[in-house]
Amino acid sequence: MNEACASNIDPTIPIDQDAETLVFEVSAEAGSRLDANLAARLEDRSRTSIKRLIEDGDVLVDGRNAKPAHKLRMGERVEVDLAAVPISLTEFLPENIPLEIIYEDDCLIVVNKPAGLVVHPGAGVPRGTLANALAYHFQQLSTRGGGERPGIVHRLDRDTSGLIVVAKTEIAHEKLAEQFRTREVFKSYVALVHGHVPNETGRIDQPVGRDSRHRTRMWVVRGGRPALTLYRVRRRYERMTLLDVEIKTGRTHQIRVHLAWLKHPVVGDKLYGMGRDEGVPDVRLRIAISKLNRQFLHAEQLGFRHPLTGEQVHFTAPLPQDLTEFLATLE
Template sequence: MSEHYKVTENDQSKRIDKLLTEVIEEASRSQIQGWLKDGIVFVDGKAVKSNYKVQEGESITWHIPEPEPMDILPEDIPIEIVYEDEDVIVVNKPSGMVIHPAAGHYSGTLVNALLFHVKDLSGINGVERPGIVHRIDKDTSGLLMVAKNDLAHQSLAEQLSKKTVERKYEAIVHGEIHHEYGTIDAPIGRDPKDRQRMAVVDGGRDAVTHFRVLRHFTDFTLVECKLETGRTHQIRVHMRYIEHPLAGDPKYGPRKTLDLDGQALHAKSLGFEHPRTGEWKTFEVEPPAEFKETLKYLETREV
């Protein structure tokens, strides 16, 4: 699979391996250095080394090698299907479930469960990610749309690209937010200090999160976040950026936090145009038990 990227003014003189870790969010720097070493990354048609410094206007092309085929097996794992028709499935993913198989997670994923419960899934993303149009993090619960055929997949992916899909989340964050509404417009890329994390960085990809306060607690706030873009870890990174990290977040939150199995983040609402009928579909689900119990605990502290 070939992809390309046009070097911008903000990218000027960056090492190519560093730039591509910001552009290709799912690839690590060591992977990209391996691609450069193998001669599958080109600048204006010429193979370059990892330390090559890019110049504005150059065109970078890379040919990602096909992954080793994995034997992805259907598994009888219970999943909550909120909606299903011939084109689309909407699933309420539990916290703790990985979306698709990858190194270290060959079974027990949402894809393994979908392959058992659903006859057909789109093949655009290959055998490892059939039907998967977008993702939510392992420890984030809530709504996810899945494509059953390529027509549906292309339509939903286009809606995501055009920012017409409506996605709302509930989150419990540290600190008391003293204004009722806000918008965080800050670019996100790989954290230069820790390649396993994302961060607000100059030259990152555009990222916009709107939020409103739903409830105040002592030292914590319940917020609703509406995504305009869908960058990796976007809500987690943005709330940390404004110094209100998510409760329980092991990657972006403080050590002293609520006793939770991962970040208190729930994808509660999802709206999109049906790929075949054009009808606007909206779905909403309640947060899981652990999320609700945490809210009750915060309420008891108020008394």
């Protein structure tokens, strides 16, 4: 940690680590980098996790997303979503949670994550995550993402099921992460949305960032991070549309935000559903949505260059039983 930066932290500003949001106004620390400043304030968090926090849009400077290297200016207001900050390594323990392994070799693992399983620990979810399960089942995992995220290269939302690639070695992690950064990874999802999507194919190229009015949400915002979503209609139902969705970027809640922005929110999405679940006129279907108890979003396909061989590999995870049963109610 930069000692000079740490010494510039205003000691009169209290930090409540149990609060959902850390808010402070820049004073003595003016001129320091945003990432270094937060690393000094959140001493039990790794520099890597702080950088990821900023890049994921969980930090706002004067209500806007910022870059890790942003130089703080006097009077700027900084907001940090502490719920997104990973817990400290001292709290992290392996747990015997069953996993469905699609593929494994000496470099990587491909897991079919069930809905309801959080990918890694964070404030409010200290245990019971995919990361805890991985630490139990595998002796060798990359630590490049931080000790609380063993092998984790990318994420899926808690209530999104489907494919995740996990790195066993540091080199594999580095090469996979680079493919995600350069948008080489093929990521295709299946989403059931409300309403009749008018076109057979579509492109949503809108920036995504933290919604300043609702701290738990992301939204299409000016100054947000670039986000590109492509979709194709797989099947149409009377009041809903089944889509194949490909994302070229990996912003937090990207698919859910983009489809809600399009006025076709994902069925079962409690955060971005815009009340559409409750507004379904068919009582039987409303009950089915309530019983589903998750958003209808599944990471069905994942393709990338193998970090060791360089060969293109492709994996598929069919729709889980709860989603296929829900589709049957639409017939």
